Every structure is written in structure tokens, then in C-alpha cells.
Amino acid sequence: MLVLSRKVGEKLLIGDDIVVTIIDSRGDGVRIGIDAPRSMKVHRAEVIEAVREANREATDADDAAEQRLRDLLSRRDADTPEPPAPGTPPATDA
Template sequence: MLVLSRKVGERLLIGDDIVVTILDSRGDGVRIGIDAPRSLKVHRAEVIEAVTAANKEALAAPAVSEDQVLDLLPPAPRPATPPQD
């Protein structure tokens, strides 16, 4: 792991097309800006970890049949019948 000290306004270049800029430093937090190509995914690690944990939990849940899901839905409204003469 590369460890650097940077001041507000200073930048870090990763490869040819990623720029990390230090925007602000307050107490125990640092705000950074990341300029990267749209094709590159940039995510916070804690979000990825939470999604992965939720996916694992969903896989461990008992399977639910289509009928069980349909039973949870409210009944569909009946179409109005036209008045008869």
C-alpha cells in the first residue's frame, strides 16, 4: 500500500486518466474528489460490503414459490361493467 500525505488542493494521479483531489480536511475526515472515466466503477468499500452481505443473506433465505408471492399481493380490481339497457 502506498501511503501519502497531501494538503487541501493537492492531487494524486492514478494511471493516465484518474485524478484524486483533496478537497477538504476536517478533524478525522477528509473529503476527496475523484475524476475517472465513466466506464470505471468507483464505489465506497462499505457499500459494496453491505450489498454483498445482503446478497448472501438473500441466498440463504428459504425459497419462495411464485404462488406465495402472488398471495402477498392485494387482489386486482375488477373492471367496471358497462350499464345494460
Template sequence: MLVLTRKPGERVLIGDDIVVTFLESRGDSIRIGIDAPSGVRIQRHEIVEAVTEANRAATEADTSAEDRIKAALGYIPTAD
């Protein structure tokens, strides 16, 4: 991991076509701007984690609902 100290207005280049600009510092957080080609996905890590967890929970809920429906219908699994 590269660790940098930057001042507002200073930039970091990533590859040939991504520019990260440090805009300002506010208390314990900083604001940055990211210029990248439209084909480059830029995502906040905590959002990706939240969506992944929500999808996992939804899948588990769907399985639980399926089991309840099978039980209500008297489904008996057969051995193959």
C-alpha cells in the first residue's frame, strides 16, 4: 500500500488515465475527486460490502421461504 501526505489541490496519477485530486480536508475526513475513463468502475468499498450482504441475506430468506412452502404442501424429498 502506498501511503501519501497531500495538500488540497495536489494530485496522484494512477496509470496513464486515472487522476485522484485531493480537494479539501474537513475534520477527520478528506474530499477527493477521481477522474477516470467511463469504463473504469469506481465503487465505495462499504457500499459493495452492504450490497453483497443484502444479496446474501435475500438468498437465505428465499431458501427459508422455499422450505416453508414445501412444508406447507407436504413435500417429501425422494432419494435418487
């Protein structure tokens, strides 16, 4: 990781077409401006991680719901008698 010191108003160049400008410096943080092509995605890491975690939770919930449905269907199938084979006379209660 490259670590740099910059003052308000100073810029960093990343490649040929990304410029990061230090906008403001406060006691607990720094405000930056990013000038990049529209085709370049720029996201805060914590937002991306929150979306990934939400997707994981949704997938886990889907998996759990699917398993519950499979369990219900297998119980229903176990409680339902097999239909008679074709050509077999119907069963009679005697």
C-alpha cells in the first residue's frame, strides 16, 4: 500500500484519467473529490461489503426456505399412498 501525505487542494493522479483532490481535512477524517471517467466504478468499501453481506444473508434465507419446502414435500409424499400400477384392479375394503 502506498501511503502519501497531502494538503488541502493537492491532488493525486491515478493512471491517466483519475484525479483525487483533497477537499478538506478535519480532526477525524478527510474529504476527497474523485474525478474519474463515468465508466469507472467508484464505491465506498463499506457500502460494497454491506451489499455483499445482505446478498449472503438473502441467499442463506433462500437456501433455508428451499430446504423447508423440500422437507414439507417429502413428508407429503411419504403420507400419500402410491397410486396403483396401470391395469391393477382397484383395492376393495373387505
